[in-house]
Amino acid sequence: MVSLRNHESTAPAPRARRGGGPGAAGRWRALPALVRFPLAALAAFTAVLALTSLTGPAEDLRIGSVGYYMLAIAGLQLLIGYSGQVSLGHGAFMFIGAYTMALLVLHQPAFPLWLNMLLTVVVSCAAGVLVGAATARLHGPYLAGATLALAVGLPALTVRFPELLGGSNGLAFSVRGAPPALAGVVTTSQWQAAAVWLTALVGLVVLATVNAGRLGRRMRALRDDESAAALAGIPVGRTKVTAFLISAGSGGLAGACQAYLLGTATPSSFTVALSLSLLAALVLGGLGSMWGAFWGAVALVYVELWGQELAHSLSLGTNVANNLPIVFFGVLLILVILIWPQGLHGMFSRLAGLVRRGR
């Protein structure tokens, strides 16, 4: 009973009202999740293909970055927004994913990309189970502290094992671009952006489906009241570890996409600041909604770009310019929590609601 009440309190009421209603939106929402999410992903993928056919290589790279950040943030969303476990170590799973990808490309050059991605997911899920099982009894600040230690400590391994992991310079490799048959049609950067988005969208469909099902319901019950969820028969430890596993898998896949896109894996790109920026983007986009991941990823990529352009146009010093994005994110994080805790997605859906009512 308790879990049921929790579920109802967390599921937004308007959805039920709109659920079977007339109109295109109502029919769309009446579709089963297994049909609805892949269709939405297909539409998003077509949009990305159309977008990259208009843009140059530098922009393609940024669009690809939005794709993998979106996947990473969505995984964090599942962990923090839905299951209520505050992890500050998501960058560590991206690190694992990126290095797995790099090692696979370097040592098994014959493997196709999809197999590499699949193996990366397996490896990072395994890491997620290890971390999740070790920290399953921790909660709140204790878990945050432990995962912070993971984010700080793991990249140092590269210095410890320089032959295998390339020390502080990291690993560089070249990936195959577009297949020769398509040489005249798509550029390498378009192909890469499309591959990253396809991977990210598949990951997102899995995350959204999980979240819409029984596991998602259990996680939200845990988040709202752990004791009550346990009394209602929800296996607390197993659900928490599963959330960690899925989140680590998507983080690792995002790291693999980053490595694939950039052709390098260096320890300096997986600092604590990355983990904190992912959290910032998540909060900014909106906790508790998969759309929040998209807005957060867009903010993460383009705020940095705008920061550089702004600093350039105001001819600020390099000290100021280099630190502008991090200060901006920090200020944003504080302001969003103090003023608008639902984040960008909350703001947009509120606006959409106003428009709908106005019609």
Place this chain on the structure above:
Amino acid sequence: MNHFIDLTLSGLSSGAVYAALALSLVIIYQATRVVNFAQPALALISVYIAYTVSQATGNYWLGFGAALVTGLVLGAATERLLIRPVHGRSPLNAIIVTLGLLLVLQGVAGMVWSNEPHSFSYPLDYRGRFSASDWFALGSVAAAALLLFALYRFTPLGLRMRAAAFHPEAARLSGVRVGLMLTAGWAIASLIGALAGMLAAPPFIFPNVLDAVFVYAIAAAVVGGLDNPFGALVGGVLIGLCLSYVSGYAGPELTTLAALAILVLVLSVRPDGLFSRPTARKV
């Protein structure tokens, strides 16, 4: 054997620093149920102020004093401006606000003093086995802990602060200005954090200099039990010694992971730390 003694001594002096930073975390956690992830940034700004003052005046100790005052002011301001508005809401909000402050202050430090490392002097002679600086670290942290104990135990202010932390409603009814007491707690904690920063920063100072120290301090606070100042001190020394041995026998790159391992090990046996009392939960 000689190596072992060296490692023990250096572990003791670095453990004192972790203990001080852990103590500042615990004071704040006790008062407001918030883990202050901005603590390294508050300490960082204090150390940079000390750097600037020392450079301008040529006197290390003037800078030292300036750092402590900066810590006091920053701590009070943080509680007043940022923590109070999210007080009583979801604990995630407080964590995120302090993380936001961490990003802002580290970025601002980089903007003002640049991301490049500056050399930063030790308080006293640092050469040799258990140098004067090591003694100073151990002594100042011990003095700070004793003063804190005396403050909490024997002064009216300390009594009010404890009352405000443990029973805000009852304290307010008996005329304690609870808000002011929480601000005082943050100010004192952040002063101790600034002391830890001054001890941890040398020989170089740059915006991320305290990150690793902070991770060890969190580990120390959590191992000792976030609720217990005595536990933070013991945890700090324990973590300092363990990490010193790991660094000496297995390699310095593994220290952070070793801290994580100790953390997980201790917490899997006692989920609320070594020195915490079991608490009843209302369902």
